[in-house]
Amino acid sequence: MLKLNASYSKKVPAEAEYSSQSYHATIEIELPDGLTQDQLNAKIHETFALVRDSVESELHGNVQQSSLSAQSPNVPSHQNASNPAYSKKPHESSASPKQIKYLVDLASQFGMTPEDLKEKYNVSALEYLTKAQCSRAIDELRKAA
16 A cells, blocks of 8 residues: 655735735545556646645635535634634634734723634634734724723
């Protein structure tokens, strides 16, 4: 039995200046013994194309529901599916600890606790906010000042 690993990564500019988002997919499949060189090459190209197309689809928002996604829900248990504005996609990067600390410090000036922030943004932990979500939250608080 042979194992084939195929990976594809792509970095694109993000919303914030001087930042980027990374999209990555990896798949490992088992191939039967006894494949000819042409069959092996075809499987390699087919598998790589699947991974590449998956990343490109995710990047361009053309994600298709597959039988795999039916087994694992799209929204992790720590997020509230009823609030799509604060629902993290797999490729979005999490807010940095420094960004979260700034949000918490800013919110405390308005008498808000971290618990208040978690409730307001429908997350069980502030670490589950994305960079974009945390930036929007900071902007909202700055405007309220």
